[in-house]
Amino acid sequence: MNELHRPGEIVPVSGICECDCGQHHEVSTDVAGHRFPPLHNGCTDSGWTLKTAAGSA
Structure with missing residues (x-):
């Protein structure tokens, strides 16, 4: 989940x-x-990690 x-x-x-x-x-x-999507707000050299999967509580 932290990929x-x-x-x-x-x-x-x-x-x-x-x-x-x-x-x-x-x-x-x-x-x-x-x-x-692209990163904004000064985010550099990083990416996205899943925090909450759809349908999970």
């Missing part, structure tokens, strides 16, 4: 992802089969 995904990669599992830059300031709701 790092780079912007542009295919989303393997739908859910809420968080930027892995260490500032915890950007989240994204991603759908399996779509591509991860």
Whole structure:
């Protein structure tokens, strides 16, 4: 669940992802089969990690 995904990669599992830059300031709701979005807000040299899979509590 803590696997790092780079912007542009295919989303393997739908859910809420968080930027892995260490500032915890950007989240994204991603759908399996779509591509991860670009990073914003000063995030550099990082990617997305899944925080909550869709359908999980």
